Amino acid sequence: MSIPQSPHPAWGHPYGPFRPAPVNGLAISALVLGGLCFLPGVGLVLGLIAVRQINRRGERGKGLAVAGAALSSVGVALWAVALTLGGASAFWEGFRDAARGEGTAFALSTGQCFDAPGGSLEGETYDVDEVPCEGAHDGEVFAAFDLPDGSFPGDGAITRAADDKCYALRGDYAMDAWALPADADVYYLSPTRESWRVGDREVTCLFGSTDAGGRLTGSLRNDPTTLDADQVAYLKAAGLLDEAVDAEPVEYAEDDLPANRAWAGRMARALTEETGRLRGHTWPAVAERPVAALADDLDAARAQWRRAAEAPDADTFYVHYDKGYDLIDPSGSVTARKALGLTSTPPAYEEGDESEGAEGAEGGDGDGVEGAEPGFEV
Numbered sequence: 009m010s011i012p013q014s015p016h017p018a019w020g021h022p023y024g025p026f027r028p029a030p031v032n033g034l035a036i037s038a039l040v041l042g043g044l045c046f047l048p049g050v051g052l053v054l055g056l057i058a059v060r061q062i063n064r065r066g067e068r069g070k071g072l073a074v075a076g077a078a079l080s081s082v083g084v085a086l087w088a089v090a091l092t093l094g095g096a097s098a099f100w101e102g103f104r105d106a107a108r109g110e111g112t113a114f115a116l117s118t119g120q121c122f123d124a125p126g127g128s129l130e131g132e133t134y135d136v137d138e139v140p141c142e143g144a145h146d147g148e149v150f151a152a153f154d155l156p157d158g159s160f161p162g163d164g165a166i167t168r169a170a171d172d173k174c175y176a177l178r179g180d181y182a183m184d185a186w187a188l189p190a191d192a193d194v195y196y197l198s199p200t201r202e203s204w205r206v207g208d209r210e211v212t213c214l215f216g217s218t219d220a221g222g223r224l225t226g227s228l229r230n231d232p233t234t235l236d237a238d239q240v241a242y243l244k245a246a247g248l249l250d251e252a253v254d255a256e257p258v259e260y261a262e263d264d265l266p267a268n269r270a271w272a273g274r275m276a277r278a279l280t281e282e283t284g285r286l287r288g289h290t291w292p293a294v295a296e297r298p299v300a301a302l303a304d305d306l307d308a309a310r311a312q313w314r315r316a317a318e319a320p321d322a323d324t325f326y327v328h329y330d331k332g333y334d335l336i337d338p339s340g341s342v343t344a345r346k347a348l349g350l351t352s353t354p355p356a357y358e359e360g361d362e363s364e365g366a367e368g369a370e371g372g373d374g375d376g377v378e379g380a381e382p383g384f385e386v
Contacts, residue, residue, distance in 0.1 A: 141227040150181035174213035245285040252278035261322040272316035279310035295347035309335035
């Protein structure tokens, strides 16, 4: 997958999706036959064969195979009892969950950290191991969402959906982009065609390291569960400008002046709302003056963006565009951040990045990220 070109730095570049190995077909058949108690002897044999194949091929589904063999050995009597007690619905729910990996280490929840086979977040995987976030780990789950039901949409459509949604959800878990390690990027775990057939629709969004053999250490979570009310208020205000920065048109002003003028207007409105929030919140005494000074700087930036929104030509637009970006330089927010106990070292971007993003707009907290790292697929 390629990342759309953006005038602002992205965290990284996508590699191959991390795809879990397929579920062994005989394991599914064994569980179905065992659950239905249809030819229970056949279900038992299929379950035993499936276990051997899974061990040899590195496929998933050992739990299905074992469960199928066990159910087959019970026979028709227990299935009749299950029907009598209304247990059929619960059984099928359990079957669907087992096929998707629910209740196993593979079914990761938000906030959990894990190690991947071989330490790679690329390709296919059949298992992951949950580990404490305090130590070194390969990935950390920050969100999950379900894709719509229907026929398998294709790898490309899933990649686009995961790419868009995972980055949109990232800020809810890691509100302060400055606090993220330089090598941290977004990956995701998504369905394969095989897992889709047994009901898998979930995309799991992850943080991982872009460095070869790199690992993360410590949780990257910074949200209302880990931050105080003043820090949250500040980051929410800063996020308004970040969102505006991320919406910058890909076309240059000389190619599409109306689109760029409209975006400059959005920047001005975001700055108006941000300064309103900064001035409307009651800050700790140590932060009052730094935040007030920051709001004054943002007022000056807003004036430049308003002029850019009214520019009659591209040259005039860029005059105010450059001044507007200078006034939202990240260094402008360092003093306020220190006073609030937030990370005060602006993110470092590689040479060649055209902008340092927003949070210095408020210097805003912008990262201008676009494009997630495809991760594993289920």
